Amino acid sequence: MNAKSLAAIAAAAALAAAVAHAQQPAPMMGFSAQGAERERAAERIMSTVPNADRMKEIHRAITLEPHVVGSKTNYDYAVYLADKYKALGFDVKMNKYDVYIPWPGxxxxxxxxxxxxxxxxxxxxxxxxxxxxxxxxxxxxxxxxxxxxxxxxxxxxxxxxxxxxxxxxxxxxxxxxxxxxxxxxxxxxxxxxxxxxxxxxxxxxxxxxxxxxxxxxxxxxxxxxxxxxxxxxxxxxxxxxxxxxxxxxxxxxxxxxxxxxxxxxxxxxxxxxxxxxxxxxxxxxxxxxxxxxxxxxxxxxxxxxxxxxxxxxxxxxxxxxxxxENDYQQRPVWNVIASLRGSVEPERIVMAAGHRDAWVMGAADPTSGAASLLETARAISTAVKQGFRPRRTIQLGSWDGEEFFLLGSTEHGEQFGDDLKKNMVVYMNRESYGAGNWGVDGNSSLEKWVIETTKDASHPSGKSLYDAWVAQQPNEPIRLDALGSGSDYTVFIDHLGVPSLGPGFSGGASGVRHSLYDTFAAYQKYGDPGYKYGVSQADTIAKMLMRLASADVLPFEYTATADYILRELDDLQGLDTAGQMRGTLAGLAAAAAGMRESAVDANAAIETLLASPAAGRDKVLPELNGLVMQVERDFTDQRGLPRRPWYKYLLTAPGYYTGYAAKTLPGVREAMEEQQWDLAKEQAAHLSEAISRAKGTIEKAAALARQGAGAAATASVR
Ligand SMILES: [Zn+2]
The missing domain is CATH 3.50.30.30 (Glucose Oxidase; domain 1)
Structure with missing residues (x-):
């Protein structure tokens, strides 16, 4: 046979494979083939639900009057949203805190x-x-x-x-x-x-x-x-x-x-x-x-x-x-928490929430987000009513007191911290949005999954959300940037180590932020006229929640976390002006590379498990998912960051001097920026311990996945 015919045979084989592949549904991270099919069916139902007219009606209803935290109107709007969630079949709680809050004298x-x-x-x-x-x-x-x-x-x-x-x-x-x-x-x-x-x-x-x-x-x-x-x-x-x-x-x-x-x-x-x-x-x-x-x-x-x-x-x-003059009083802060109970791992929670309190009317910030999130709730509720109840519990929330700085979400995180550390899978922050660019900040371990999910979501232009995302930044890789602070994800990621995402469209009238002019009328002109972006976002967030709540194995991917650490360590070398940290940084890089190898192995074991028969697989899933979740918690350190022990997550934090912008590997980085080499080495030791904890958990997860797949193989032979 000559080389040409070999090539022809190879091409024919490739074509046949491609045809076969096209007939099979595309795989979905964390799902077995059967699970993915069911999930797609649920998503087809959900996509038909979000509706612009309804969004506009809700948006109007809760932007009629100023509703700052502690005000009567803001309480009334909490009750309004609670009733809407109840009507959709959610179990709703209104949790109250008494917070030291100033109003101007x-x-x-x-x-x-x-x-x-x-x-x-x-x-x-x-x-x-x-x-x-x-x-x-x-x-x-x-x-x-x-x-x-x-x-x-x-x-x-x-x-x-x-x-x-x-x-x-x-x-x-x-x-x-x-x-x-x-x-x-x-x-x-x-x-x-x-x-x-x-x-x-x-x-x-x-x-x-x-x-x-x-x-x-x-x-x-x-x-x-x-x-x-x-x-x-x-x-x-x-x-x-x-x-x-x-x-x-x-x-x-x-x-x-x-x-x-x-x-x-x-x-x-x-x-x-x-x-x-x-x-x-x-x-x-x-x-x-x-x-x-x-x-x-x-x-x-x-x-x-x-x-x-x-x-x-x-x-x-x-x-x-x-x-x-500051008129300080203990003022009420009301969170609305709406839950839809999961069927197999009900104690595990996937949550999306945003704040409700506004500086004045807050049509863009935050009410646009609240109106869009309610359409997400309606989409999920519709699918559940048609038999697609997810494995885990889905929570949607309306925080209070965000503008005075994350009051409601922080108190919630502090009250339920032990449970959330154990059981919250992902927190998604969904407040204000405007017609404009799509973006997602968050933990690298979710990067691959976010990319996959946006490929299956749509953009108002008719493109896939992923294609629109790429088109808006042609020279920049699609990446989840590290979270700093500035909204309600802070307690989850920084204090509890719960992986968090900030997905959404941003755009609109920046010049009315926190002013009397952030009105419903302004939003119709400069926010999201026609609510097309709000509808697309509601659908995307519904998909994200449903996938996270329904996946057999939670779709975290820890080679990306190792790569993130390696990238940031590279960057830290530039701060090592006195050559004090060379050995320490090299040691951390070696540890991260080792963790990466373990993650590659775990990914393969999980793939095998997902392809194996359900009998053995299902037995190990709850424990396996616990381990998969544990890895992110391994990056918290109860000693906290220098100067600020409340901040316990070692991979990112708001900067001590920035407040909003993130500092990656904050303990080590900020010490190096201040040229405090002893402190930098101490912080590097904390990080090194965290990396080896994570590596150990990843290895346990791999072993358990293999056990599940092996048990399945034995079961099918019998
Ligand atoms: Zn806001």
């Missing part, structure tokens, strides 16, 4: 030199947007969890108030002692506002002001609301200044739930509350201050904002007085 902020100007701390309604007339119950400009009192001092401009900005001021010899720091929102890496205030206080500042600059969030970016999606000069971003990287949730009950009988620490002892009076203002008002902040040289080019003036650092001559 009679705050006043004035320029006192070189002229007297009282600043406006309210947002006027806009005639084009009738919803913006609902100002009753709208909090004025407000920074939550800051100091109270009267202060007066010269202004100093601190740019974004990032640690690098403050360090530049330190090097320039600009002192903040007795001064009031004015910082603009934003900056990269993404930074939580509380850190701007904390670092100013550490340098002696007596007050802190944060404003939205038009260069980052206003007319420099495009037309402002209502003509466009960017922030108008009268709009401001309310926000919590809680020191989240220390711990989120009720500042008086770190690590414990705010329920009756639990001891509260004294407010003065709460490390997460900022110490100095602080306020947020609009750029229209900030301009009145900055125009008089003209002492010294012009600020560096990267510090210049978008107002029509040259920005100076100061201090002064502008002088500002602040009178900040």
């Amino acid at each position: 009679n705050n006043r902020v004035s320029l006192t030199f070189p002229e007297k100007v009282d600043l406006s701390l309210t947002e006027p309604s806009i005639p084009e947007d009738p919803d913006s007339a609902h100002t009753k119950g709208a909090l004025p400009a407000f920074a939550a969890y800051v100091g109270s009192g009267d202060v007066e001092g010269e202004l100093v401009y601190v740019n974004y108030g990032r640690i690098e900005d403050y360090r530049l001021l330190d090097r320039m010899g600009v002192s903040l002692k007795g001064k009031i720091a004015i910082a603009r929102y934003g900056g990269q890496p993404s930074q939580m506002r509380g850190m701007k205030t904390r670092e100013a206080y550490k340098r002696g500042a007596i007050g802190s002001i944060v404003y939205s600059d038009p260069a980052d969030d206003g007319y420099v970016r495009g037309d402002v609301y209502p003509k466009g999606r960017y922030r108008p000069s009268t709009g401001f971003e309310r926000g919590s200044f809680l020191d989240v990287p220390i711990y989120p949730g009720d500042p008086l009950t770190p690590g414990t739930p705010s329920i009756p009988g639990v001891e509260r620490i004294a407010p003065e002892a709460a490390e997460s509350i900022q110490k100095i009076p602080t306020i947020v203002i609009s750029y229209g008002e900030a301009q009145k201050l900055l125009v008089h902040l003209q002492a010294g040289e012009a600020a560096p080019r990267g510090w210049q904002g978008g107002l029509p003036l040259t920005y100076h650092i100061g201090p002064g001559p502008a002088k500002v007085s602040m009178h900040i």
Whole structure:
């Protein structure tokens, strides 16, 4: 036979194989062939359910009035959602916490030199947007969890108030002692506002002001609301200044739930509350201050904002007085938890949730997410009513107090922590969304599964969600970025070690965030007109929940975790400026490579198990899934991270100085960034222990999978 005919035979064989393959349903991670077929049937039913008109109706019903945490309206909206979930056949609980929550008192902020100007701390309604007339119950400009009192001092401009900005001021010899720091929102890496205030206080500042600059969030970016999606000069971003990287949730009950009988620490002892009076203002008002902040040289080019003036650092001559009152009370926080009981492993939970409380009406943030999630619930409920009850329990939730910083979710995680550590499979965070790019942050162990699932989900363009995802970032690999903080996944991933995902569309009107103008009317124009993205998202999340709840073997894939660790270790080499960590990092890399080999072996064993007869397989599944879940828990360390023991997960955390942006391998990385080599080595030892724990669990899982497959083989011979 000549080479040509060999090639022809090979081609024919390949074609035959391809035809055979096309006739077989595509495999699905974690499912046996039979299980995958059943799952696809359930998904076909679910996909017909999410509906734009219904989403719009629900969205309207819970954006009629301001509904900040602790308000009567926010409680009413909780009851509204609870009733909707009940009607869909979910078992619904409303869990209450009593949390130390401030509302603003009679705050006043004035320029006192070189002229007297009282600043406006309210947002006027806009005639084009009738919803913006609902100002009753709208909090004025407000920074939550800051100091109270009267202060007066010269202004100093601190740019974004990032640690690098403050360090530049330190090097320039600009002192903040007795001064009031004015910082603009934003900056990269993404930074939580509380850190701007904390670092100013550490340098002696007596007050802190944060404003939205038009260069980052206003007319420099495009037309402002209502003509466009960017922030108008009268709009401001309310926000919590809680020191989240220390711990989120009720500042008086770190690590414990705010329920009756639990001891509260004294407010003065709460490390997460900022110490100095602080306020947020609009750029229209900030301009009145900055125009008089003209002492010294012009600020560096990267510090210049978008107002029509040259920005100076100061201090002064502008002088500002602040009178900040905080009306602290134990206010009620209401979580709504809706459960659909699983059939085989009912104690195991797959959850998707987002918050309900809003700074004002919150049409985009968060209510868009709540409306879409209810369509997810309806899809699942429809499939279950037709006989597709999943193996595990599905929970959907509506958190309260997220805006004041993750109050409801944190207290939930702290109350049910022991159970969640044992039994929660995955937490998916689903709050605000807008028509725009698709993205998923989360644990690498779920990366392969997320990619597979998005290939079976659809995008409003008609493409598969995966193809749309690739098209939106042609030069970047599809990857799950590490979670930092900024929403309700924090307690799950960082405190409990529950793998978490943040899947969703992002887009819409960034300029109305946390303002009176985040209204239903604004959302119809700039959020998701026609709710097409909301429908696609509702369907995708339903698929994700159903697959995680129904898979025979949970679809975690730990070679990706090893690869993540190896990538981040590579990156850490750049911080090893003194060559102190070479041996330590090499040791960690060897450990991660060893874990990877074990994961490859476990994957093969699980494949074999899934292809083996049900008789032996089913016996080992509950225990096997327990081991598969345990691997992520192995990366928690009860000693916690340096400076912040509440944070127990060693693979990612919000940065101590960023609050939002993630630090990967945070214990080692942050110690290296500060050139604390002994601490870095100690943290590396913790990580090394975690990697070997994980490797051990993966090996146990592989052995059990082989046992199940072997038992199945014996059973079928008999
Ligand atoms: Zn939100």
